[in-house]
Structures are given as C-alpha cells and as structure tokens.
Amino acid sequence: MKHRLFGWLVLAVLMIVMSGCATLTAPVVSAQVAAQETAQTPNYADVTPPAYPLHQTYNPVLPPATSNPVKEITLRVKNVTTDIAPDVPVDLWLFEDTAPGPVLHVNLGDTVKFTLVNEGTLEHSIDFHAAQTPWNTNYVSIRPGEELSFEWKANYPGVFMYHCGTPPVGHHIANGMYGAIIVSAPDLKPVDKEYVLVQSEFYVTKGKDGLYHTDGTKMNSVQPDYVVFNGYANQYKDAPLTAEPGQHVRLWVLNAGPTTFSAFHVIGAVFDTAYADGHPQNGQQGMQTVTIPPGGGYMVELTFPDAGLYPFVTHSFAYTGKGALGLIKVGDGGGATATTDMSH
Numbered sequence: 247m248k249h250r251l252f253g254w255l256v257l258a259v260l261m262i263v264m265s266g267c268a269t270l271t272a273p274v275v276s277a278q279v280a281a282q283e284t285a286q287t288p289n290y291a292d293v294t295p296p297a298y299p300l301h302q303t304y305n306p307v308l309p310p311a312t313s314n315p316v317k318e319i320t321l322r323v324k325n326v327t328t329d330i331a332p333d334v335p336v337d338l339w340l341f342e343d344t345a346p347g348p349v350l351h352v353n354l355g356d357t358v359k360f361t362l363v364n365e366g367t368l369e370h371s372i373d374f375h376a377a378q379t380p381w382n383t384n385y386v387s388i389r390p391g392e393e394l395s396f397e398w399k400a401n402y403p404g405v406f407m408y409h410c411g412t413p414p415v416g417h418h419i420a421n422g423m424y425g426a427i428i429v430s431a432p433d434l435k436p437v438d439k440e441y442v443l444v445q446s447e448f449y450v451t452k453g454k455d456g457l458y459h460t461d462g463t464k465m466n467s468v469q470p471d472y473v474v475f476n477g478y479a480n481q482y483k484d485a486p487l488t489a490e491p492g493q494h495v496r497l498w499v500l501n502a503g504p505t506t507f508s509a510f511h512v513i514g515a516v517f518d519t520a521y522a523d524g525h526p527q528n529g530q531q532g533m534q535t536v537t538i539p540p541g542g543g544y545m546v547e548l549t550f551p552d553a554g555l556y557p558f559v560t561h562s563f564a565y566t567g568k569g570a571l572g573l574i575k576v577g578d579g580g581g582a583t584a585t586t587d588m589s590h
C-alpha cells in the first residue's frame with residue numbers, strides 16, 4: 247500500500263514539473279503563432295471607424311436631357327468615405343459625390359465637351375463607352391490636381407457605362423468609379439416613368455483605421471461582399487421605385503461589374519420589349535430575364551396591370567442576398583408588406 251502511494255506521489259511530482267515547463271514555454275510559442283496569424287489575417291472587426299456621412303438614397307429617376315446640342319460635362323474625382331450597407335463605411339473614390347457617379351443624359355448626335363478634374367490623391371482617368379475617341383490620348387491617367395478635356399460625339403443611342411480606366415481597372419471600378427450615360431434617340435416613344443439602375447459589386451475588408459477598403463484578393467477571386475443597385479445594398483427595398491397600374495415603365499439598366507454578369511429580372515412582371523444596350527433597333531419581345539455583361543446595358547419596358555409590390559433582382563441568386571434587390575411599388579402596393587428577404 248505504502249509502495250503504491252509512493253508511486254502516485256512520484257507521478258504527481260512529475261506532472262507538476264512537466265506542467266511547469268509547459269507554462270514556461272506555452273506563452274512564448276502562442277505569442278509567436280499569434281504574431282504569424284496577425285501578419286496573415288489581420289482582424290480589425292472591433293475597431294470603431296471615424297465618423298462618416300451616411301449614404302443618401304441615390305435618385306433613380308432619369309434626369310431630363312437639355313435641348314442644347316452641345317453638352318458641357320465636368321466630372322470631379324473625389325475621395326469620399328460613405329457607407330455601402332448599414333455599418334459598412336468604405337474609403338471610396340468617386341466621380342463627384344456618389345457611386346454610381348451622376349447619371350449623364352444627352353441626345354443622339356450631341357457633342358460632349360468633357361473635362362475630368364482630379365481632386366483625388368491617386369491617378370485616375372475616364373472611359374466613355376458611348377464615345378469613339380482614341381484611348382491613348384483621351385483615356386490617359388491624370389495626376390492629382392490635373393485636368394483633362396476632350397470632345398466626342400454621341401453617335402449611338404442607348405445606355406452606356408463610364409468608368410475610370412486606370413490600372414488596376416477592376417479596383418478603380420470596385421472602389422466606386424463608374425456611372426451611366428444615357429443617349430436618347432429622337433424616335434424613342436414617351437413612357438410614363440423612366441428609371442436608371444446600375445448594378446455593381448463591392449469587395450471589401452475592414453482595415454486598422456476602422457474603414458472598409460477594396461480587397462484585391464476577393465475581387466480577383468470574384469467573392470463579392472455586396473452586389474447592389476445604385477451603390478447601396480437593398481436601398482430600394484426601403485425606398486421603392488413607384489408606378490401606377492397600367493403605366494408604361496422604362497428601366498435603363500447598366501451592369502458596371504467589375505466582374506459578375508447580371509441576370510436582370512422583375513418578379514411578377516414580363517418585359518414587353520427589351521433592348522440590348524438600349525438601342526431602339528435591338529428590341530426583343532416578351533423577355534423574362536436579360537443577361538447584362540459587365541460593361542453592358544439593357545433598356546427594358548414593362549407594364550404592371552395590378553397594384554402590388556414587384557421586386558427587381560439579379561436572378562443569379564447567390565448575389566441577390568448580397569444586396570441586389572429592390573422594389574417597384576405599383577399603386578398603393580396592394581396594401582401589402584410582403585417579405586422580400588431573398589437571402590435564403
């Protein structure tokens with residue numbers, strides 16, 4: 247009995263000694279591991295961001311084009327911090343004050359006298375998809391404080407993208423540097439309502455300053471955190487587009503990307519006519535969903551016979567739940583407040 251007790255005592259002493267060694271070495275090792283992990287995957291989730299101006303609802307109504315055949319347009323590049331979803335402030339680069347930049351509206355045949363002013367802190371540029379103009383002279387990057395002016399003629403009608411083309415282009419687009427220009431054809435039939443929707447993706451990671459920044463790794467592996475219309479996740483779920491029963495509605499839809507395709511669809515509706523890139527001669531009848539490539543657009547026309555709520559989405563449903571959902575409220579919305587959570 248005594249002999250067995252002595253054995254237990256020896257074992258206990260050995261365990262105490264070993265655990266002592268472990269307590270001596272463990273913090274050193276865990277500190278090294280922690281340092282390595284911090285270097286690889288920094289986590290700033292708990293960092294409080296500085297105060298920032300909150301996103302204001304982007305006006306989706308197509309602004310009128312003036313009748314002057316010469317349009318003088320200036321876009322100023324600015325660094326602006328604002329949110330793209332609740333509590334997600336991003337250090338954006340913008341044309342003027344919003345992502346998308348302002349909706350530009352000109353008429354077919356207009357001359358655009360354009361000036362880019364770089365009030366940012368990096369090099370930026372402009373690329374108008376509606377223009378026929380040399381890339382090497384007019385789409386060049388300009389430095390902070392510089393200006394660039396050139397003229398072009400709007401020879402094709404439709405909905406076109408404009409964006410910064412400074413490398414890495416995807417990064418400049420994902421950081422907010424995109425917008426829509428509508429070139430109206432004179433034979434375009436009047437409709438009751440005209441809206442502009444620009445789909446785009448955001449790829450962001452929180453930094454040590456508490457703000458979110460575009461994440462090139464997520465961007466190049468096409469893992470968007472948000473896919474949105476007009477720069478903010480689900481903004482027209484809370485502030486719906488409106489129409490009355492029987493009205494003819496025209497949607498100018500641009501996909502700014504930078505990478506994913508849009509499967510644009512309105513739930514509960516059929517496009518009576520859908521025009522690829524918004525060109526009046528590209529009409530297709532009775533379309534349910536239109537495929538819009540990054541850097542491309544569609545103009546769709548539709549009528550809602552009945553009052554109610556009609557969600558618009560990208561029908562690529564992995565992205566719908568990331569913010570690519572809005573509502574068209576027809577009439578009184580049918581008095582309904584249907585759930586519109588498409589994330590599951």
Ligand SMILES: [Cu+2]
Pocket residue numbers: 339369370371410411412418423
């Ligand atoms: Cu840029």
